[in-house]
Amino acid sequence: MKSIPVLLQQMSLLALVSAVLGVSAQVVLPNGIGLKTELTIVSSDSGQVSIPTLSINPNGNTESASNISLRGAFEAHENGTAIFIDARSPEEFQKGHIQAAINMPVHAFMDSMAFLENLDFGTPIITYCDGEDCNASIDLAADLKLMGFSQVVFFFGGWLEWQAAGYPIETGS
Amino acid sequence: MQVLIKIIQEHKYGQMLGMVLRIGLGLLFIYASLDKIWNPGLFAKSISNYRILPLPLLHISAIILPWLEFLCGLALILNKYPRAANAWIAGLLLVFIMAVISAMSRGLDFNCGCFNVNEATANLGFGKIAENIGLLLCAGFLELQFRTNQK
Numbered sequence: 001m002k003s004i005p006v007l008l009q010q011m012s013l014l015a016l017v018s019a020v021l022g023v024s025a026q027v028v029l030p031n032g033i034g035l036k037t038e039l040t041i042v043s044s045d046s047g048q049v050s051i052p053t054l055s056i057n058p059n060g061n062t063e064s065a066s067n068i069s070l071r072g073a074f075e076a077h078e079n080g081t082a083i084f085i086d087a088r089s090p091e092e093f094q095k096g097h098i099q100a101a102i103n104m105p106v107h108a109f110m111d112s113m114a115f116l117e118n119l120d121f122g123t124p125i126i127t128y129c130d131g132e133d134c135n136a137s138i139d140l141a142a143d144l145k146l147m148g149f150s151q152v153v154f155f156f157g158g159w160l161e162w163q164a165a166g167y168p169i170e171t172g173s
Numbered sequence: 174m175q176v177l178i179k180i181i182q183e184h185k186y187g188q189m190l191g192m193v194l195r196i197g198l199g200l201l202f203i204y205a206s207l208d209k210i211w212n213p214g215l216f217a218k219s220i221s222n223y224r225i226l227p228l229p230l231l232h233i234s235a236i237i238l239p240w241l242e243f244l245c246g247l248a249l250i251l252n253k254y255p256r257a258a259n260a261w262i263a264g265l266l267l268v269f270i271m272a273v274i275s276a277m278s279r280g281l282d283f284n285c286g287c288f289n290v291n292e293a294t295a296n297l298g299f300g301k302i303a304e305n306i307g308l309l310l311c312a313g314f315l316e317l318q319f320r321t322n323q324k
Contacts, residue, residue, distance in 0.1 A: 037230070
């Protein structure tokens with residue numbers, strides 16, 4: 001039993017040294033981050049949500065995308081002024097999506113490169129995913145921003161808010 | 174259990190297996206930590222995908238955890254505080270297994286952030302859980318050996 005406190009002491013020492021090394025490394029590393037998680041308040045038509053800024057800005061790059069409301073997204077859809085990109089999985093997309101949206105699962109971003117390269121970097125793009133319980137729309141918007149698209153916004157209310165409003169949808173791929 | 178302890182204590186292959194597992198686990202954890210150490214921001218993003226940790230703890234976890242993995246791996250290889258390092262590794266594996274189960278039960282699907290924070294192929298799944306249970310069993314074997322060697 002005497003060995004338990006020794007074990008705990010050694011475990012504490014390992015944790016302490018890790019903390020010191022980790023914090024010090026942030027000063028030296030090119031991708032170092034701060035200790036505090038910066039939060040961004042995102043509003044949608046059904047309220048406000050705090051999300052970590054790192055979702056928008058994972059590399060400390062200054063590019064960031066902003067949010068568009070349900071109303072704004074609907075107007076862009078009706079006027080045909082923006083491309084809607086669905087960041088969910090192909091299965092979810094097939095079950096139903098915003099009319100005329102293109103599926104681009106955020107983790108398969110590189111697969112969509114051929115399509116994206118044919119678009120003008122000034123093309124207005126609206127990304128979305130399920131709704132407030134997912135960050136894929138924000139991650140995709142950040143990826144598109146980093147790629148060079150200048151007019152990218154994410155619709156944080158997403159599929160659930162759009163569907164609930166009874167706006168145009170379609171199914172299949 | 175008694176039989177297993179006897180084999181570990183008396184059989185030369187028991188000791189040899191222990192050494193191979195200790196060094197193997199150490200190397201694996203060092204390998205797993207490197208990309209996270211280099212990209213703490215992306216690792217923080219991986220942790221945030223699980224939606225378990227409170228947001229204010231994201232950065233601090235992403236800063237400390239990879240170094241803890243690295244140091245524990247190094248300690249196992251060098252056989253310095255191996256029991257403490259192994260206990261941390263078992264603890265981390267256990268937390269990770271529970272996090273994957275929790276995320277899967279909530280229908281979340283994303284890159285696990287296990288070895289490479291940018292990999293697109295290592296999404297959550299039963300394979301990931303099995304892989305970590307296997308590693309946890311290795312850590313359990315090592316703990317058993319540390320105990321029997323202490324006696």
